């Protein structure tokens with residue numbers, strides 16, 4: 214029950230690939246346990262300090278005898294140290310220590326350095342009296358000296374071969390100061406032998422095997438306390454673990470694949486069709502060389518989950534590699550092993566995780582790779598994705614080639630604009646547009662609600678969400694292209710219901726007490742009088758709610774709070790100088806209210822709302838066109854002049870001021886908004902528009918029509934003004950959405966203005982009306 218109190222000075226090591234730590238401590242004194250106070254989580258005991266006390270209790274009784282003993286001990290110690298190679302700095306230091314340290318500390322220190330068994334060390338530790346300690350240590354020293362003499366005789370040639378501080382036993386290395394336990398050493402030695410065996414029996418490539426055998430040879434010679442030891446060992450363990458030759462068997466059957474895809478995902482016909490084509494070619498050709506699929510679309514439209522389904526249909530392992538924000542090429546390709554804390558890249562790590570060499574890797578968010586001083590990760594990805602090169606992909610950490618040609622890569626992105634062209638070139642882009650309201654309702658009822666019920670341990674008998682409620686959530690609580698927020702809201706509803714159900718189960722145990730109905734969630738109870746409601750607040754008296762709990766609008770409001778989005782856009786259009794534009798963002802389409810106002814001034818144009826250069830230019834174009842056409846349209850400034858900017862300042866604002874916006878497509882909206890401002894007329898409240906303008910008043914086509922139309926539809930708008938040349942894009946929009954909207958295809962601004970104002974926007978000279986073509 215004697216131990217050493219010590220101060221931890223340093224802890225070094227790592228947890229990867231398995232915990233391996235070195236602890237450096239300074240011993241302070243001996244202590245004895247008087248009473249164990251508690252054992253968990255770590256032992257706490259009342260202790261008594263033993264060292265030094267002794268000197269006081271023993272007084273100077275055996276001073277002389279001790280002096281003799283310590284002198285003798287010192288001599289042996291010096292003899293031992295001088296037998297060692299004094300040119301090694303640590304030995305020289307030890308020699309100096311012998312002189313400088315107090316004699317009574319020497320037995321402890323030397324016992325820890327010389328070769329002793331654990332048993333012997335413990336005996337010295339237990340020897341509380343100094344005299345006893347000296348007496349016990351001297352034989353150990355003598356033994357060591359004899360051993361060393363013998364060793365020097367037999368292995369003279371090997372004497373100076375390495376930096377052993379105390380060469381005690383052939384093939385064993387103990388560096389000064391480290392306390393290496395016998396068993397541990399043996400264990401480690403066994404480990405290395407095991408590792409070597411594993412390397413020899415693993416199916417790694419010839420080149421890799423050669424490197425590994427060389428490394429293991431080095432490892433055997435290395436002292437364990439060297440940082441490189443752990444590094445090399447980690448490296449070798451990774452090499453053994455990598456799936457050099459291990460693969461799952463593909464079970465590709467197109468009919469089954471179609472069923473899996475259809476079962477997992479509603480709608481997205483185009484995407485599913487393309488994926489099936491891709492898989493069919495793979496089945497016929499029996500290899501996977503070909504373009505990498507890249508799904509591009511707003512968040513939450515199921516890009517990742519389609520990737521997962523593809524892995525499922527192929528019977529392959531699935532691994533997702535998130536690339537968002539990765540700005541260091543060593544994230545892809547690993548660090549060289551010379552760096553401290555070096556690691557393999559994500560590709561090799563992924564392979565280690567899945568344990569086979571033919572998984573489906575989903576490279577998520579390739580559009581969010583960034584460049585930095587540490588290199589361009591996109592360039593590193595090029596090698597990974599190129600089927601001609603990736604059979605010999607070399608990770609810097611591995612430093613040997615690994616064959617990636619069996620891996621099926623799928624990429625996802627929100628936009629192709631920020632994907633480096635060289636990378637884009639290697640991928641086949643499949644656009645995944647947002648969903649319509651009807652599709653969202655179907656997705657919610659077929660997939661999201663069952664999934665959420667299961668997640669929350671509910672059954673369909675306990676909760677009922679009618680379609681109108683789902684529609685309510687979609688239109689009033691979310692405004693998104695995908696279904697992720699919808700999924701979250703459904704999750705929130707399930708949580709609330711789970712509380713009710715759990716409370717109900719609790720109360721069923723004592724039903725006799727309950728008399729009064731409860732009903733935050735229940736439609737039936739909403740009309741209950743105030744008194745009952747107040748009682749129902751004291752939860753104890755409440756009855757279990759009737760099953761299934763119906764989620765209606767009242768319940769929605771209770772659970773999700775007041776609606777976040779208003780369907781009513783007309784309110785904002787009740788004064789001149791406001792028009793609705795359509796914008797495209799990587800998150801899908803959006804409607805945007807453009808606002809304009811005028812005031813006395815010197816003809817300046819102020820633009821707010823974080824606009825890019827192109828958008829600012831659009832605003833200038835719009836003003837110029839209106840000024841040059843002011844007479845034709847009878848547009849005047851406040852003082853009745855046709856020079857619109859005479860003594861007038863104009864301010865244009867694009868809301869959501871914190872979001873940067875750019876692009877030419879707001880041109881027609883700015884013109885309409887300003888035309889409304891100067892004519893004093895209101896823009897129709899159900900019209901949205903998009904299109905680029907020219908100085909001569911032509912309307913040019915723009916991108917993202919599909920997403921924009923869906924956004925307008927989501928917002929409940931009825932009429933959309935588009936450039937004539939975008940007519941072809943309308944084909945991709947679902948028929949039922951097209952039916953609910955009226956499209957006005959315009960080639961020039963006159964047509965736009967005519968469609969945007971009730972009763973047209975008359976041109977004074979010739980009252981010609983250009984009607985829509987649809």
Ligand code: ADP
Nearest residue numbers: 477478479512513514515516517518656660696
């Ligand atoms: P993304 O990768 O496009 O951002 P996810 O694949 O993570 O989106 O999809 C978000 C959630 O929406 C997933 O739980 C997915 O199952 C669901 N989801 C999306 N689209 C569909 C669909 N068409 N059918 C069924 N579930 C869908």
